[in-house]
Each structure stands twice: as structure tokens, then as C-alpha cells.
Amino acid sequence: MTNTLHRYGEDENLRDDFIVFAMAAKGFNEQGALEKARTFLRAAIKYEPINMGNALVNSLYRPEKDLSFIKLYFIGRQEKTTYENLIAEMPGPGSAAVVFDRRDRATDFVRDVKKLDLGLSINISALIDDTRDICGEVEITPHAVEYTLGFHGATEKLPDQQTLSISTMCGHGMVSSHFARKMMDRVKEGRMTPKAAACCMAKFCVCGVFNTTKAMKILNTVKKGQ
Amino acid sequence: MKILKEKCVGCANCVPVCPVGAIFIADDGLSEINTETCVECHNCYRSLSFEHLPPGLTRVIRKFLKTISLRFQPDPDVCPTEAIAPDDLEWPRIIRRAFSDPMVTHESTGVHGRGTEEVKTNDVSNRIKQGEVGLVVEFGRPGIGAYFREVQAVTRILATSGAVFESGNPITQMMTSTETGDIREDILDEKVLSCIVELTVKLSETKRLLSLVKELCKDVKTVISIGVSTVCDKNGDDAIKDILIEEGFEIGWAKLNLGLGRATDSAAAAQEVGQ
Numbered sequence: 001m002t003n004t005l006h007r008y009g010e011d012e013n014l015r016d017d018f019i020v021f022a023m024a025a026k027g028f029n030e031q032g033a034l035e036k037a038r039t040f041l042r043a044a045i046k047y048e049p050i051n052m053g054n055a056l057v058n059s060l061y062r063p064e065k066d067l068s069f070i071k072l073y074f075i076g077r078q079e080k081t082t083y084e085n086l087i088a089e090m091p092g093p094g095s096a097a098v099v100f101d102r103r104d105r106a107t108d109f110v111r112d113v114k115k116l117d118l119g120l121s122i123n124i125s126a127l128i129d130d131t132r133d134i135c136g137e138v139e140i141t142p143h144a145v146e147y148t149l150g151f152h153g154a155t156e157k158l159p160d161q162q163t164l165s166i167s168t169m170c171g172h173g174m175v176s177s178h179f180a181r182k183m184m185d186r187v188k189e190g191r192m193t194p195k196a197a198a199c200c201m202a203k204f205c206v207c208g209v210f211n212t213t214k215a216m217k218i219l220n221t222v223k224k225g226q
Numbered sequence: 227m228k229i230l231k232e233k234c235v236g237c238a239n240c241v242p243v244c245p246v247g248a249i250f251i252a253d254d255g256l257s258e259i260n261t262e263t264c265v266e267c268h269n270c271y272r273s274l275s276f277e278h279l280p281p282g283l284t285r286v287i288r289k290f291l292k293t294i295s296l297r298f299q300p301d302p303d304v305c306p307t308e309a310i311a312p313d314d315l316e317w318p319r320i321i322r323r324a325f326s327d328p329m330v331t332h333e334s335t336g337v338h339g340r341g342t343e344e345v346k347t348n349d350v351s352n353r354i355k356q357g358e359v360g361l362v363v364e365f366g367r368p369g370i371g372a373y374f375r376e377v378q379a380v381t382r383i384l385a386t387s388g389a390v391f392e393s394g395n396p397i398t399q400m401m402t403s404t405e406t407g408d409i410r411e412d413i414l415d416e417k418v419l420s421c422i423v424e425l426t427v428k429l430s431e432t433k434r435l436l437s438l439v440k441e442l443c444k445d446v447k448t449v450i451s452i453g454v455s456t457v458c459d460k461n462g463d464d465a466i467k468d469i470l471i472e473e474g475f476e477i478g479w480a481k482l483n484l485g486l487g488r489a490t491d492s493a494a495a496a497q498e499v500g501q
Binding site for chain 2: 004125171204
């Protein structure tokens with residue numbers, strides 16, 4: 001889950017973006033970890049996470065490998081699975097992740113996870129002050145912290161800031177900057193809605209940590225030429 | 227990865243989805259993959275939706291529409307003829323996929339993605355201890371990619387810095403010597419979407435190591451993402467935040483391990499009790 005560490009953007013842009021994930025440590029607490037990871041994800045459902053995933057199975061948003069003319073033009077595309085389906089499909093614990101776009105929901109979820117006492121390692125990726133506030137509210141003393149120090153080296157090869165703000169939401173790099181740019185252009189040209197473009201990009205992020213609400217916000221600013 | 231020319235209709239939907247820009251429309255009007263640039267992340271094959279239109283008929287329709295200035299354009303995340311297929315990868319090319327495809331589990335560490343747990347499970351593994359700092363230097367991220375030869379140029383210098391390479395890390399596993407920082411010769415010309423070098427240093431050495439890494443970043447031809455981690459004290463505070471601010475880094479986004487994990491596997495739990 002280093003893939004959630006280097007999300008790019010101004011603080012304002014990064015607010016309302018909370019990734020909570022559970023992970024078992026190799027050789028330490030793997031026994032029964034799959035069922036615990038499922039319990040973790042099930043506990044999130046009532047707080048309506050905007051995305052969810054496990055890199056071993058894919059995210060809520062996923063591609064369709066059996067499209068047909070009838071599906072495309074009459075039935076309509078099925079671009080998102082249900083929370084329950086995703087949880088049932090998980091073949092292993094991997095990194096089970098949920099994304100929230102509201103701090104209160106993330107806080108309530110963490111409170112529930114603490115009570116569940118699963119024994120898995122639980123991490124939150126977000127703005128550090130917000131995360132520390134959540135820990136205070138839930139009465140958790142954090143064990144460790146990892147800060148991003150940003151991008152270095154040949155940064156002239158990187159795309160513009162808006163594109164980076166979107167593409168870095170998949171830290172594995174599966175939302176290509178070229179594709180993010182294409183989606184931004186289509187929104188600007190009025191050929192796609194911000195919501196459709198955000199959901200389209202979310203399908204490429206297999207871990208399910210792509211924040212569709214944040215993507216929509218950025219696409220809305222793009223649409224208005226800001 | 228390969229494009230099946232007999233199926234491709236040249237709609238170009240696969241071109242922008244490639245994270246490293248390896249897919250292009252060739253002179254024959256059909257997609258092609260620059261295999262040197264491709265990092266075998268399988269993103270195009272895995273994440274594009276597939277429609278199963280007949281390629282011959284689709285090409286005829288495309289040509290006809292073009293004559294009347296119209297365009298056949300499927301949804302941007304659809305390959306209309308399922309024209310992308312994975313190759314059977316052999317060593318050393320298979321290493322590209324191991325590091326670039328997030329759905330593949332690293333054989334060396336048993337962890338998927340980039341193959342390392344870092345401090346995410348530190349509450350259980352105690353990998354980084356009090357008074358230590360973990361440095362995560364990720365080559366090629368975001369979206370640029372890196373050759374192992376570029377990585378080796380840096381690991382060779384880091385090896386002489388007094389820092390310790392994390393043993394449970396795929397790059398360390400690919401080293402022939404952690405004392406020299408040499409990476410095995412047969413993979414040096416392989417390119418991956420990104421890979422992480424993990425180091426542990428004493429807290430007192432953090433500034434020196436960060437300065438060295440920043441200096442090394444000036445000479446690389448790719449992008450490097452840096453992360454720094456440490457264990458919190460009994461109040462949940464950490465000792466590196468102030469150091470990082472002093473060094474001119476902006477602190478904002480971070481990952482917090484909540485400390486809710488514990489060893490439960492029988493052998494590991496027994497060991498923990500013994501400690």
C-alpha cells in the first residue's frame with residue numbers, strides 16, 4: 001500500500017480523501033486473515049465507502065470482458081460490482097482497502113474496527129493532521145508514521161498538476177497520465193460527464209483506492225476551464 | 227504484451243491507457259507495442275473492457291464512415307475486438323511484470339504490488355524499531371518507469387552510506403551483494419514501472435541520508451518518490467516530523483499505522499511471548 005503514500009495535490013485538494021486498509025504480516029498473522037479482511041470490509045459497508053478493493057481481486061469498479069452490441073446499446077454497461085460481491089470474490093487477504101470522502105464516516109469506521117479487534121495491521125492514508133485527529137477521537141495511539149516527501153529527480157518528465165492529482169490516486173500507476181488527460185479533455189469538450197470520466201478511470205485502479213469524488217471535483221474544475 | 231494485428235481495427239483506445247506510453251499507431255494504421263518501453267504491467271489487457279466485434283466487418287465500417295467524414299469510436303475504455311493478448315514471458319523479461327503488475331505477488335517476499343510491507347505491518351513485524359528511520363526510495367514513480375541499471379547506480383552509493391538495505395524487499399533480493407549495492411547483471415537492462423529501495427538508518431543519521439538521497443536524485447534520468455517512516459513514541463508522537471520540516475520538506479500527506487495488529491500465527495505468537 002505504498003500506492004496510497006504519494007497522492008499529489010494541494011492540501012485543499014487532498015482533504016476529504018481517507019484510505020483505510022487492513023493487512024496481515026507475512027509469517028505473523030496470516031492464519032485466518034482472509035476472513036478477518038472480509039470482516040473489515042463488511043464493517044465498512046454501512047458507512048458507504050466510495051471505493052473498496054483488494055489487489056488480488058480488483059475494485060468495485062471493473063472492466064467488462066464480455067461486452068456485446070446488446071449490452072452496450074440496450075441493456076447498458078455494468079461498470080460497478082456490489083460490496084458484497086467483491087468481498088465474496090476475495091481469494092486472499094492481500095491489502096483490503098476502503099476509501100471515504102468524509103472524515104466523519106472514516107472516523108466512525110475506524111472506531112468500529114478498533115472494537116472488532118481483528119489483529120490485522122490497520123493503516124490510514126490521509127492528511128496527517130486529519131489522521132491524528134481521528135486517532136484522538138477514537139482514542140488510538142498510533143504505532144508508526146510514514147510521510148511522503150514528494151517527487152524528485154527528473155520531475156520535468158511529469159505531467160501537469162491537475163493530471164498528476166488524478167493519476168497519482170492509483171499509486172501503482174495504472175491510471176495513466178495520458179488517459180487522465182484524455183478524460184479531462186473529453187469532460188472539457190462536453191463529451192463525458194465528470195462522473196462518467198471518474199468512474200471510467202476508477203476501473204484501472206485494481207486496488208480500489210481511487211477516490212472518485214476527488215476525481216469528479218478536479219474534473220469539474222477542468223470543465224469550467226479553471 | 228502484444229497486439230493481435232489480425233484483430234486490431236486501429237481505434238487507438240489502447241494508446242493512452244499505457245502508463246509508459248509504449249503503445250502507438252504504426253504505419254499500417256494498427257496499434258503496436260514498443261517492447262523495449264513496455265513494462266509488462268498488463269494494464270491494457272486487464273483493464274480495458276472487451277467487445278467481440280468481427281474485425282473484418284469493423285474495419286470495413288470504419289473505412290466507409292471515414293469516407294463520409296464520420297468516425298467509429300467505441301467507449302474510451304473498450305477494445306472493440308479483443309486485440310490485446312499477453313505474451314509468455316521468460317526470464318529476465320518476466321521481472322518486468324513482477325515489479326509492474328500490481329496483481330502479481332513477488333515470489334521473493336510473498337507480497338503483491340511492489341512486494342514490500344514497509345511500516346504497514348510494523349506493529350506486528352517490528353521491522354523498524356524505536357530510534358530507527360525507514361527510508362523508501364521509489365524509482366520511476368509516478369508513471370515514468372526505471373531501468374535496474376539506473377537503480378544500481380544509486381544503490382552502489384547508498385551501500386557505502388552506512389544505511390542497511392531491508393532484507394524483506396524485492397530489490398534487496400535482487401542484489402548480488404548488499405555491501406556493494408550491486409544488482410544481478412542479467413536484469414540490469416530490464417525496465418519496470420517502479421521499484422522500491424528500502425533502507426533503515428538510525429534517527430541521528432536521517433539528515434545525512436536524506437541529503438545524500440537528494441544529491442543522488444540530481445543525476446538520475448527518472449523520477450524518484452521518497453517516503454520516510456518511523457515508530458511513534460508512547461504518546462503517538464514521532465521524532466522525524468521536525469527534522470523533515472527543518473530540511474525544507476512540506477509535510478502533509480502521510481500514512482499512519484494505528485498499532486492494532488498483533489502476531490497470531492502460532493509460531494510467531496510464541497516468539498512474541500518469549501520476547
